[in-house]
Amino acid sequence: PYDVLVVGGGPAGASAAIYAARKGIRTGLVAERFGGQVLDTMSIENLISVPHTEGPKLAADLERHVTEYDVEMVRSQAAAGLSAGDDGLTTVDLANGASLSGKTVILATGARWRTMGVPGEEDYRNKGVTFCPHCDGPLFKGKRIAVIGGGNSGVEAAIDLAGIVGHVTLIEFMDDMRADAVLQRKLRSLPNVEVRLGTKTTEVIGDGGKVTGLAIEPRDGGEGEQLDLEGVFVQIGLLPNTEWLGDALELSERGEIVIDGVGRTSLPGVFAAGDCTVEPYKQIVTALGAGSTASLSAFDHLIRTSAP
Ligand code: FAD
Secondary structure, three states: EEEEEEEOOOOHHHHHHHHOOOOOOOOOEEEEEHHHHHOOOEEEEOOEEOOOOOHHHHHHHHHHHHHOOOEEEOOOOEEEEEEEEEOOOOOEEEEOOOOOEEEEEEEEEEEEEEOOOOOOOOEOOOOEEEEOOHHHHHOOOOOOEEEOOOOOOHHHHHHHOOOOOOOEEEEEOOOOOOOOOHHHHHHHHHOOOOEOOOOEEEEEEEEEOOOEEEEEEOOOOOOOOOOOOOEEEEEOOOEEOHHOOOOOOEOOOOEEEEEOOOOOOOOOOEEOHHHOOOOOOOOOHHHHHHHHHHHHHHHHHHHHHHHO
16 A cells, blocks of 8 residues: 555646655555646636746646655546445545545545537637636736626635726626625625626637637527627636545535645545635645645645554
């Protein structure tokens, strides 16, 4: 068995693996797609100490850093199940039928943004369609944008962006917003925000290179219209990649892995970090930090439980 088995190869998993390997203990890392969400990102400007990088470059840098250490990499394999044995080992079953086990396991399987599923959305991803206000807000300084979704994340994004961009249209499919009342009040008080309720988005429109508009229509039928704008922030949910865990450990009602302040899950010997957890601020820097925290907690667990 591995001393530390990391599941996931995004920033959190990479950081966890490096911290473990630097302790000189047997470390494995299994990942479906090394790099994770970073691979889908273009410009990154908030990884502190690296003023500017691009997703594929950062993913390659993460991989190079991990492979400088003695980390056994199991690439392009998905974990499909997790179980705790009586022997203190945790087993991770892979979709290909194989299984790996660890004295400790660190879960870092990340998350994926829920998409609208309308024409143009994929074509203009990173060309005006974005999912991360903290990441991409400054790219739309002074411009017109739409935020899709009236839950807490959509309304928080709209408030945040209203301070940077020229104009925000918030679009909510239902007849009212689900966001907390205090957020809705704040949103309604802003002069450069318009809220459209009961409205569905039907298409992201562009000129071939970038977004130029958004086609919307009333949910109950009626005349559609086109909004002229440069950016679309989709905020209709971030889905943690935790379905494969079933009820092996405690998940929040959103399916996020419940952890304490040092990355411990409800299962002894199993730790978690990054976007797959209840951590509310999902960023590269926070994932890197959480990966190191989970790894140091795993090491602490090992020195307390393993025979010398
Ligand atoms: P992820 O990056 O999601 O990595 C998860 C890893 O787990 C992947 O290797 C995946 O293949 C693997 N995995 C998943 N399921 C399984 C399984 N069952 N078995 C095995 N492996 C599995 N953040 C910033 O700080 N700045 C930015 O500019 C920025 N821009 C972004 C732009 C976009 C388009 C997106 C989508 C995100 C952006 N983010 C940005 C957010 C940032 O990418 C994430 O917060 C960060 O990548 C989370 O790291 P993670 O390691 O927790 O998860």
